[in-house]
Amino acid sequence: MAVRPYWKGYLKLSLVTCPVQMMPAISESEKVRFHTLNRETQNRVVSHYVDAVTGEEVKDEDEVKGYQRGENDYIILEDEELENVALESTRTIDINVFSPRDSIEWIWLDSPFYLSPNDPVGQEAFSVIRDAMAAEDMVGISRLVISRRERAVMLEPRGKGIVLWTLRYGDEVRDEEAYFGGIDDEESNSEMMPLILQLIKKQTRHWDSELVSDPVQNKLLEIMEAKRKKTKRPAKAKASDAKARPNNVINIMDALRKSVEGEKRPGKR
Helix, strand or coil: CCCCCCEEEEEEECCEEEEEEEEECCCCCCCCCCCCECCCCCCECCCCCECCCCCCECCHHHCCEEEEEECCEEEEECHHHHHCCCHHHCCEEECCEEEEHHHCCHHHEEEEEEEEECCHHHHHHHHHHHHHHHHHCEEEEEEEEECCEEEEEEEEEECCEEEEEEECCHHHCCCCHHHHCCCCCCCCCCCHHHHHHHHHHHCCCCCCHHHHCCHHHHHHHHHHHHHHCCCCCCCCCCHHHCCCCCCCCCCHHHHHHHHHCCCCCCCCC
C-alpha cells in the first residue's frame, strides 16, 4: 500500500521552482502500543477535558489556547490567529541561505524527512538544486510550517533525493561546557591506550540495523503471542540467571588485559 505524503508543496531557489513531496524518514508504526482499558468491562477508557475550577466537561468548540503571563492571567489566542502566523512558509521551501555541511553540528538536527519531486516535469529543477549543493558540499537553510509551527529546516542532498532536517531552536540547545567543563584535562593513560585500541579493533563490526534492535519490544511480542495462544506467561528470569555484577572495584588494567586476551567476565555470554 502506497504511503500518503506527509506534506506537499514547492522547493524554490531564486527563480527555480519545482513541486515536491515530503515523507518522514523514520517510523514508529511498528512499536507495540497499548490502550487503557476498564479492567471490569474491558472497554477502552477515553479522556475528556474538564474545567479545573468547576469540574465540568469542556466542549470542543469552547477549547482555546492561552499563554500564561501571571497567576490566573492568560492571553487568549484564537485558532485563526495561530493559523495566520508565518503563513507564507506553509507551502513553499524557499532556500535563502547556504552553509557548509560540516559547520552544522549534530545537536541542531531534530527530525529527518525525505524530500522528492512530486511531478516528472519538476525533476530537472530538483536535480539541479540537489547536485549543485552536493558539488559544493553545502546544505540549504530555510523555514517551513509543520503542524502549525514554523520550523527552521536544513536541506541535505543524499543520493537521488534530499533529506530535510527540522532544526532545533537556539534556546533548546544546552551549552556542553556546563556539563563537560568539570572533566579533568589530563591526557589519557599511555599504558591503557594500546589495550583500549585492541578492544575497539576486536569488537568492531559493520553497521547493521540489528545493532539497535529493541529487545523489550521483542519480549512484549512474545508475551502477547503466548497469551494469544492461551499459554502460560513466560516465567520471569531468576535473579541467578541475570548477569552477575562485580561487587568490588577491580584493577582496570587487569580487566583490559583479560578482555583483549578473550577471557569473559563471569556471567557474560
